Every structure is written in C-alpha cells, then in structure tokens.
Amino acid sequence: MPSSKTKDLEQAARLFHALSDQTRLRIIDCLLECEQCVCDLTDMLQAGQSRLSFHLKILKDAGILKDRREGRWIYYSLNPDTIEELQEYAGSLKTRSHAVTGGSPCCD
Amino acid sequence: MPSSKTKDLEQAARLFHALSDQTRLRIIDCLLECEQCVCDLTDMLQAGQSRLSFHLKILKDAGILKDRREGRWIYYSLNPDTIEELQEYAGSLKTRSHAVTGGSPCCD
DNA sequence: TTGACGCATCAAGAAACCTTGATTCAAATA
DNA sequence: TATTTGAATCAAGGTTTCTTGATGCGTCAA
Numbered sequence: 001m002p003s004s005k006t007k008d009l010e011q012a013a014r015l016f017h018a019l020s021d022q023t024r025l026r027i028i029d030c031l032l033e034c035e036q037c038v039c040d041l042t043d044m045l046q047a048g049q050s051r052l053s054f055h056l057k058i059l060k061d062a063g064i065l066k067d068r069r070e071g072r073w074i075y076y077s078l079n080p081d082t083i084e085e086l087q088e089y090a091g092s093l094k095t096r097s098h099a100v101t102g103g104s105p106c107c108d
Numbered sequence: 109m110p111s112s113k114t115k116d117l118e119q120a121a122r123l124f125h126a127l128s129d130q131t132r133l134r135i136i137d138c139l140l141e142c143e144q145c146v147c148d149l150t151d152m153l154q155a156g157q158s159r160l161s162f163h164l165k166i167l168k169d170a171g172i173l174k175d176r177r178e179g180r181w182i183y184y185s186l187n188p189d190t191i192e193e194l195q196e197y198a199g200s201l202k203t204r205s206h207a208v209t210g211g212s213p214c215c216d
Numbered sequence: 217t218t219g220a221c222g223c224a225t226c227a228a229g230a231a232a233c234c235t236t237g238a239t240t241c242a243a244a245t246a
Numbered sequence: 247t248a249t250t251t252g253a254a255t256c257a258a259g260g261t262t263t264c265t266t267g268a269t270g271c272g273t274c275a276a
Binding site for chain 2: 010025083096
C-alpha cells in the first residue's frame with residue numbers, strides 16, 4: 001500500500017517524464033494557441049501519425065492533455081489543472097529552497 | 109546549426125528529464141533543507157553509493173544541483189537559478205495557455 | 217608511505233523508451 | 247453495405263536509462 005507521499009512522487013515523476021521529450025514539448029507548444037486534431041499536428045510537426053499518437057497518449061496519461069471527439073476527428077488541448085499543478089510544484093520548490101538559501105551548512 | 113528555439117527545447121527537455129525519476133525527486137527533497145554529502149544521502153534514501161552518484165550527476169548536468177568539495181566530502185545543494193528557470197517555464201505555459209482558455213475552437 | 221574512507225566511473229545486464237510500418241477500429245460518406 | 251478517413255494500437259527493432267558490483271582516484275590519518 002503506497003503512501004500518499006509515494007504516490008505524489010510517482011505522479012510528479014510521471015508528469016516530468018511526459019515533459020522530458022522534445023517532440024512532446026513541441027506538441028504542447030502547438031496546443032498553447034488552441035486545440036488541434038492529430039492530423040493538424042502531423043502537419044505542424046512533420047511527424048508520422050503513429051508516432052504522434054504515441055506521444056499524445058503519454059501526455060494524456062500524465063494529465064497534461066485532454067481530448068474530445070468530434071465526428072472523425074479527435075481534438076487535443078491542454079489541461080489547465082495540470083499546468084497549474086506544475087507551476088505549484090515549481091513554486092513550492094523555489095519557496096522551500098529559498099528559505100535556506102546561502103549554502104547553509106546544515107541542520108544536524 | 110540549431111536554432112535558439114531548438115536549444116531551448118533541448119534544455120527544457122533535459123531539465124524535465126532530470127526531474128522524471130523518483131529517486132532524483134527524493135534527492136531534491138532531501139536538499140531542500142540544506143546541503144548534504146553523498147553518504148548522508150545514501151543513509152537518508154537507503155540507496156547504494158554508485159546509484160546515488162549516477163543520479164547526482166544527472167541532476168548536476170541539468171544544472172539543478174551544485175557541488176562543493178570539503179576535504180573528503182562533496183556537498184550537494186540546489187541551484188536556485190535553475191529552480192527559478194523551471195518556475196518561469198511553468199509560469200509562461202500557464203500564462204500563454206490561460207490567454208486562450210475555454211476550449212477555443214481555433215485559429216488554423 | 218600505507219591504509220582507510222568518500223566518491224566518481226566503468227562494465228554488463230535488465231528494463232523502459234522511442235520509432236516505424238502494419239493492422240485495427242470507429243465514424244462518415246457513397 | 248462497402249469504402250474511405252482519422253486515429254489508436256500492435257509488433258519488432260534500435261536506443262537510452264537504470265541498477266549493481268567492481269575498480270580507480272583523491273584526501274586524510276596513522
């Protein structure tokens with residue numbers, strides 16, 4: 001039974017892993033302006049369809065993207081909640097590390 | 109000759125990759141309070157020495173950690189500049205995506 | 217100088233990841 | 247219904263990543 005801390009770490013690691021690939025960062029970049037369907041993305045990124053599906057799935061599983069079907073097309077868009085989460089994590093790192101800035105020698 | 113945009117992506121991907129592993133996130137957590145030497149970390153994280161060195165190197169190469177030698181010991185600490193960078197990236201994502209929130213149908 | 221200690225690095229194997237092309241599936245059109 | 251189209255999934259292969267144990271290197275103490 002994994003503790004909630006372990007689960008947090010797992011979720012954070014998954015999130016960062018999803019962001020650790022240039023193709024996926026480019027996908028995110030394309031989706032900043034507006035939602036896109038897969039075929040638009042293949043054009044924009046000059047990447048094969050199965051390759052894109054692979055990366056889209058990783059981003060979606062990490063909670064970074066949402067999708068919605070409209071007829072034959074599936075539109076992907078950013079999930080603001082996860083972006084928020086990412087920013088909060090970064091922010092908390094900064095806050096917590098700033099509290100002890102200056103190469104503090106240490107605790108115990 | 110890679111464009112600066114490509115280099116940004118590369119750097120961002122490297123940064124996120126460094127954060128994409130639970131062991132490394134735990135290392136960062138240990139370093140939030142204060143700098144630590146490797147043997148402290150092996151105790152705290154219950155991890156083998158070579159394994160820790162491996163992960164420390166990845167974090168250091170990504171610019172997330174700094175190290176300093178003191179006699180036999182090498183102390184690792186967070187690099188505030190990179191934490192800042194991370195927060196800025198997350199913040200810019202949020203800003204730019206927020207500008208078009210609401211599942212805007214699109215541009216083309 | 218020798219030995220012990222803290223740490224980095226190497227070598228090898230296992231696991232995870234990414235790419236490509238083929239197949240499958242669902243929705244739309246003919 | 248048969249075909250086409252947009253997209254997910256599968257299979258196979260190459261590449262990267264992670265772990266472990268062994269080795270090497272610098273620093274200190276005896």
